[in-house]
Amino acid sequence: MICQRCQTEIDPGEEKEHLGRLLCEDCFMDTLSPAKGCDPWAVYSAKNLEQQTGGSITLTPLQSEILGILERTGGVEPPGLLQELQGKLTMPQLEREFATLRHMEKVRGERREGKIFLRLW
Ligand SMILES: [Zn+2]
Structure with missing residues (x-):
């Protein structure tokens, strides 16, 4: 294959x-983050924004919550993250938030024993 x-x-x-x-x-x-690699402008703007704001991007409460969960769990599979968010997001919405956070280099996907985990960058 x-x-x-x-x-x-x-x-x-x-x-x-x-x-x-x-x-x-x-x-x-x-x-999960389709813009990776094919959308350098988005990465550029996120980095640029980070510089302008002195390193701290203003995150939405949900994004902060996602980061908090990933920090607490040390990495979690997408369905597990959805569960932790207690129905605040659907999978497509989570994918969008995750893509945004990935542009900011706050989070990334990681493969562990054949499974995909979302974790802090
Ligand atoms: Zn491939």
């Missing part, structure tokens, strides 16, 4: 389907 995005060999059973494409877990994880 070959990942249709990065062309890496995927271990049997490890492949993920996203929008009709078979992806390796890394690429699948990237779909």
Whole structure:
């Protein structure tokens, strides 16, 4: 099985389907924050903003809560994070918040024993 995005060999059973494409877990994880790599402007603005504000970006209460959960848990799978947020967000909304936080380099995805964990940067 070959990942249709990065062309890496995927271990049997490890492949993920996203929008009709078979992806390796890394690429699948990237779909959580689709702007990575193809939206340098967003990264630039976030960094620029951080400089302008002296290193502290104003986070929304939800974003602060997400960071707090990741700090407390040391990393959590997306469904676990949703659970911790007690229904305040749907998965698509969480993906958007996560993408924003990832642009700020506050959070990132990590693969642990074949599972995707969200953690602090
Ligand atoms: Zn891939």
